[in-house]
Amino acid sequence: MRWFLAFLGFALFWAGAVRAEEADPGYDALLALHEDLRDYMLPGFTAGVVMDSGARVGEVYADDLMARKLAGLAAFETRLAALPVKTWSRAGQVDYLAVKSILNGYRFNLEVLRPWKRDPGFYLDPLMGVAFSEVTGSEADIAKLRARLAMVAPMLASGRQNLTEVAGDFADLAIHNLENSDGVNHYHPYRAVPPAGIIGWYDDLLARSRASRPDLVADVEAARAAVIAFRDWLRAERPRMTAPGGVGAERYDWYIRHVRMIPLTAAEMLTLAEREHERMTAALALLRHRNRDLPQLTLSRSAAEQAEKIRVTDAAVRRFLTEEEIVTIPDYVGELGTNTPYIERPGGPNFWEQIQFRDPIPDHLHAVIPGHRFDAVLAARDTRPIRGSYSDGGRAEGWATYLEEAMMLAGGTRHTPRADEFMQLFGIFRAARVPVDIGMQHNRMTVAEAVAAMRARTPWLDEDVARVDAEIYLRRPPGYGVAYTIGKLQMDALLADRAAQLGEAFRLREFHDAFLAAGRLPIALTRYEMTGYGEEVALFWTTPPIPPAG
Template identity: 35%
Template sequence: MALVLAWGGAGVAAASDHAALIGLYDEFRSLTQPAIKSGVPDYTPLAMERQLDALEALKARLEAIDDSRWPVSERADYMLVLAEMRGLEFQHRVLQPWKRDPAYYSVTNLGFGPKLHNAFDVPQLPIAAPAVVQLKASLEAAPAILAQARLNLTDPHRDLAMLAIIQKDVEINVFSRLAEQARLHHPELVQPALAAAEASREFRDWLKEIQADLPVYAGVGDANYDWYLKYVLLFPYSADEIRIIGQREHQRTTGWLAMEAHRNRNLERVEPVGSREAFDREREEADNELLAFLRDNQIVTVPDYLRHNPDEGPYILPSERDPARKGLFEPPLDLHFFFQAEFRDPRPLRAHNLPGHAFDHLEWMRDERPIRGKPRLFFVSGVRSEGWAFYLEELILQMGMLDGRPTGREIDYVLAAKRAARLEPELNMHANRWTYAQAKDALVKGTPRWMEADDAIAAFDIELYLRQPGYGIGYYMGKVELEKLLSERFMDQRDDFVLGRFHDEFRASGALPISLIRWEMTGRDDEVREMRQAPPIPQPRP
């Protein structure tokens, strides 16, 4: 391809081909990682100021690239890079987790939402000698990380502090248990683990002291939220539109649940499985049946590498990694919402997780494209990922896989209603109308079955939606976007439409926002044109 020259803001000629975009993107990816000093990521004000300055220089170089004559696939790559750069800008100007969110300083990688770079896994001991050296260094850095955190957190908010307190309660127990295990296997880890536990305890106690005086609400505000949806997530609906769609979808799914429950009113209720052996057996059967259904009915191409994984096990929430908690299958069973569903009939949730998230991950691992093959930052492909996974739940219902499985059909509707019930809590938290507690209460009340006030899934969900805008609305609204694309392709092709081909083309685009996939598949750029030029962030924080 011939080079087209465009002049950037600095007055330097910029190469305007796809290779130049790839090089710029690699620079950007390096920029997103903070400097590490003795195991401590540098989130100090000066470091963050320098990162933002460097980001603005990279954005100027990106904007100097003229992609107008590129193929649509390469122009979609350009928009992907632009979206991630805007995501980092939004981190600096609005979210500012290093200043506002004490839970951001999770030194362990136990699964709690957004977290600092360099969070580490806590292994089961014993471990090999090189891993002992690495773990010892990570433990020794923990007190310094949390000491820096107290200096960086100049604008913490009450609900975020509350979530960090819960997080640190778990980390204290994890580090304490690690110290106990280390006495038997690796004595050199005992003191670093105890020091990490003590630092976590001091950080937690500091948060408890200041929590009551912190600002109540922690949302980004209506205007910032809409900016983030449109210009970072490249998502074509506003918060007001999401609210209307969500209310209607909640009514639709609960209405269909009422009909399904009436249809099944004389059937015996199915109880959850009560042992790990029964769980594993039911999941393997469901996985194999599901993949065979998709393959035999030519719904989507199922590659050989997509298969049941016997080592996957139940999904464990961060709070359930607390060693002080009893085991999942220890009686009496204490099942959160998703286990209530999966332990009765795993098919709806396995549709979400096996040809949904697992397929995405396995395919991404094989994606060698220099931009699309990278893991997405700032939730840029999150709506696509969650939308595809949730879409599959309803697909197996509509395509007949659950015919003859009345429990499975009811579960499918319960899951859909719960997904719809998530929208209002996220929208109202980020509009600063609801606190975390109010949002959690609304989610519990909007879920028609199996969710109580203390449900671990309700707590985990609302934490994610407060700390990562777009997460809670992504499931339902991603499905809405995908269904819109499905409708457009069917109406374009009519008798020539092939469902399996549609799904394969959709997946071939990779980890992209659906608006970009739509552009590639249909040539329609009406959504993307509006997303190309972004106004300034409406309400940047000081």
């Protein structure tokens, strides 16, 4: 009965939000604008959509088309500004601000980021997925692979024409990724010896084609030759590729506030992150003292041993979440797998594996349940036009990072006390990312300097994991590296707000269910909807022009 009442509350929160939105005058116009905007923009700003759609690559990212797309955003901004949003319910206002953040993000992509001109990796990212393809599938699968292979040469030729403002760090990362395994290999097919970068994976595809599908060999060889020619072009042009990789300080703050809708400046986030790093480093020392007489946890020595650890961990986590009334797990949530497959590396486990192969619970909470994978299953059932299609990185990583220490404090690691030390190690790494994310985007720090800085402040952190992270935070839209720690702190603040509001009536499961039911929106918007506190969203209603390059 308690589970049923909790689930009913979860459903009523969601349904109530929908009814409130539908009652707002003019809300239909917001829905229409949202749909028109999605149709208007190029999906995701990735070259991969070009490869999958079979579009004419040279035309899709031509400067004149992108200039027309940028100019056309003004009409959407005018439509949005005309809506009577001040009279709407909180739920409707939150949806309005979510659409506003999407529109602001498109403008920033077209006006500032312009990855098709600045980042060779924009054209390389989809190539790995092609090389991972199986060559033993159906004839329909082989036909699709052949079509994608045929797109490689024209897409890279288009890249050579478009890439006129390449950042030096972007060029170096592209060359490295073409020739070297990233050393992490997340979501790559397993190989005992990982292929040497993108070119190595095309060698792997070529060898498999020769063995199983000789009729594909010529297609693979042509694609591989185009990839090598692109690498050679990058090497030759590298001395002239000297543009900055980051967006600059003022533009960074604009993006954080008006796209990510985080109510903080870079300076404020730095202060908060430094305090978190200090706090968690001190907590790690205290936990090591507390646990000093306990045996150290040992690394798994086989895939079977690791699989058993994951099975035991998953059962323990689900039991804890249910029995301790932490969050509702609907019946449709089945097995969710694991985020860290067992891999034997010549140099030993990387940072994540050093922890996960000892005790899977830190990343199981973060990335499996009730973190990312659980979150994604709930989101997949969200049919609301705006919230069901919105996924904010700060919300996703903030929720998942919050779960690490929160579940520890709520008792989820009582059965494995040494894992508490690993929770702090995760948090230390998250906090160490904030100054390097900001430093790279402010153009005060190179990727190599970011790698060194994170490794200096994070026990066990290896160069490969640090480099992969640094690449993500420089090449993704700004602020992804701060999302973990800052989002976690926003979650802490929201929990404090709601507990203070409700007093003795506060229930943790109801809080978590309501938060998840709100959708994957920026946390500040969910805070406004759940609490009514409007001082943070007051910063988002007016959007100034993007600052000039500085």
